[in-house]
Amino acid sequence: MSVTLPQSSLFAAKAKNMGKSARSRARLIDAALAVFARERLESATINEITREADMANGTFYLHFKDKEELTSVVALSLAAEITREMDEAMADIDDAVERVSLGTRQFIDIASSRLNWGAAFLQAFWVCAELRAEVTLYLRRDLERGVALGAFNVTVDDFLVEMVGALVNTALFARINGTAGPEAGSKAAEMQLRLLGVDAERAHAVAWRSIA
Amino acid sequence: MSVTLPQSSLFAAKAKNMGKSARSRARLIDAALAVFARERLESATINEITREADMANGTFYLHFKDKEELTSVVALSLAAEITREMDEAMADIDDAVERVSLGTRQFIDIASSRLNWGAAFLQAFWVCAELRAEVTLYLRRDLERGVALGAFNVTVDDFLVEMVGALVNTALFARINGTAGPEAGSKAAEMQLRLLGVDAERAHAVAWRSIA
Numbered sequence: 522m523s524v525t526l527p528q529s530s531l532f533a534a535k536a537k538n539m540g541k542s543a544r545s546r547a548r549l550i551d552a553a554l555a556v557f558a559r560e561r562l563e564s565a566t567i568n569e570i571t572r573e574a575d576m577a578n579g580t581f582y583l584h585f586k587d588k589e590e591l592t593s594v595v596a597l598s599l600a601a602e603i604t605r606e607m608d609e610a611m612a613d614i615d616d617a618v619e620r621v622s623l624g625t626r627q628f629i630d631i632a633s634s635r636l637n638w639g640a641a642f643l644q645a646f647w648v649c650a651e652l653r654a655e656v657t658l659y660l661r662r663d664l665e666r667g668v669a670l671g672a673f674n675v676t677v678d679d680f681l682v683e684m685v686g687a688l689v690n691t692a693l694f695a696r697i698n699g700t701a702g703p704e705a706g707s708k709a710a711e712m713q714l715r716l717l718g719v720d721a722e723r724a725h726a727v728a729w730r731s732i733a
Numbered sequence: 734m735s736v737t738l739p740q741s742s743l744f745a746a747k748a749k750n751m752g753k754s755a756r757s758r759a760r761l762i763d764a765a766l767a768v769f770a771r772e773r774l775e776s777a778t779i780n781e782i783t784r785e786a787d788m789a790n791g792t793f794y795l796h797f798k799d800k801e802e803l804t805s806v807v808a809l810s811l812a813a814e815i816t817r818e819m820d821e822a823m824a825d826i827d828d829a830v831e832r833v834s835l836g837t838r839q840f841i842d843i844a845s846s847r848l849n850w851g852a853a854f855l856q857a858f859w860v861c862a863e864l865r866a867e868v869t870l871y872l873r874r875d876l877e878r879g880v881a882l883g884a885f886n887v888t889v890d891d892f893l894v895e896m897v898g899a900l901v902n903t904a905l906f907a908r909i910n911g912t913a914g915p916e917a918g919s920k921a922a923e924m925q926l927r928l929l930g931v932d933a934e935r936a937h938a939v940a941w942r943s944i945a
Contacts (some may be wrong), residue, residue, distance in 0.1 A: 674933060680904075680913050684924055687903035691895055701892050712896055716928045721886060 532598060546584045548574045553595045562592060596652040599642055603631050604659055617667030618719055622727045624663060625689050625713060626706035633696040633705075643694055657682045660689075667717065674718035688713050744810060758796045760786045765807045774804060808864040811854055815843050816871055829879030830931055834939045836875060837901050837925060838918035845908040845917075855906055869894045872901075879929065886930035900925050 531554075536547035552574035556565045567588055571578045585591040607627050614620050632639035646652055661682050667673035675681055692709035695701035701708070707728045714724035743766075748759035764786035768777045779800055783790045797803040819839045826832055844851035858864055873894050879885035887893055904921035907913035913920070919940045926936035 680907055680917070680920060683903055683907060683912075684900055684921070687899045688896055691899035692892075695892060695895060700895075705892070708892060709896070712928045715930065716924045718927065718933055721930055 545580065549581065549584055550595055550598055553591055596642065597655060600652050600655045603628060606631055617663055617670055617672045618714060618727055620663045621667065621713060622710040625710040626732065628689060629693050629696055629706040629709065632693055639693050639697045643690060646690065657686055660686055685713055757792065761793065761796055762807055762810055765803055769807065808854065809867060812864050812867045815840060818843055829875055829882055829884045830926060830939055832875045833879065833925060834922040837922040838944065840901060841905050841908055841918040841921065844905055851905050851909045855902060858902065869898055872898055884931065897925055
């Protein structure tokens with residue numbers, strides 16, 4: 522058996538002080554991330570994932586029921602990791618307009634720039650209702666904050682959250698495909714802010730401000 | 734062999750004065766529409782489609798190379814048909830703001846209300862670059878018209894067209910899923926107009942005006 526190191530050992534690193542089972546599980550998640558970054562979710566096999574993790578094929582089933590379960594876990598792990606990084610980056614920001622703009626820009630930058638996570642995320646997003654709920658919960662909170670503070674003149678409901686989220690996903694897709702460059706995040710944020718009722722001048726200023 | 738009439742004979746009806754080959758091709762397109770309306774594109778088989786059309790399985794390959802080719806043709810036929818209906822409905826409307834709003838509302842209504850076309854459209858949309866080009870060409874024309882007339886203060890480029898289009902697709906998806914009702918078109922149109930720089934009051938008035 523050839524030894525193939527995973528592209529990333531992010532989750533394995535986090536699990537390094539945990540029990541053997543948690544460590545194996547984390548290695549499988551890292552391996553799945555590496556495989557999903559290379560090829561479409563649908564065509565990736567359990568065999569490839571265990572090979573990537575340098576584990577026996579049967580080991581997989583000690584940790585996950587099937588590929589779908591692993592996919593959901595990978596997507597949730599991704600979303601949790603990206604959300605955590607974004608929360609860190611925005612800890613000091615109270616203004617809702619700034620938060621939505623920065624959230625969108627950071628999310629697109631993080632998801633598109635690291636380990637092809639963005640592609641795995643977009644593929645998983647439509648498959649996994651838990652992932653959608655997790656990501657949109659975060660967005661919804663900022664939208665509600667903006668309405669409460671009078672910054673946005675919209676009604677926050679599932680439909681609005683889906684529409685604002687669609688702008689993030691579409692911009693991320695364009696960024697990953699290479700049809701949009703690093704400006705995708707600012708462009709998306711500006712469009713979101715206009716949609717939410719922020720006047721054009723402020724939307725532009727906030728969305729294009731350089732990020733420290 | 735059991736005789737299963739296609740749910741719709743739209744394209745067969747159009748081809749009724751054409752040659753035998755064109756008529757068979759049209760029947761296969763109608764059959765594919767009926768099958769795609771019932772189940773996901775990925776799981777539909779050529780065998781089911783020819784059965785739906787009441788044709789021998791081998792006949793399929795006289796008209797199409799494979800399922801992917803048929804899918805593209807079905808999506809293009811759908812887009813052409815919907816675009817034709819929309820052009821008819823909007824023949825007398827010059828104002829760009831009204832055109833974008835009405836175009837979005839009509840598209841969502843037509844695509845979601847007839848024969849489950851909407852689901853087939855959304856499934857095909859991401860697979861078929863020709864379809865995306867055809868549908869977005871139409872949207873792009875109205876956006877350029879609006880900028881030329883000073884109604885929209887945006888730069889019309891591929892990215893803008895994708896983002897405005899994503900709002901249509903997301904609203905259509907919500908409508909088909911039942912998470913949004915008949916108001917989905919007006920809500921989407923209002924958000925698009927805001928994004929394009931139309932002031933909130935006018936965006937609301939235009940998007941919610943009753944359609945004759």
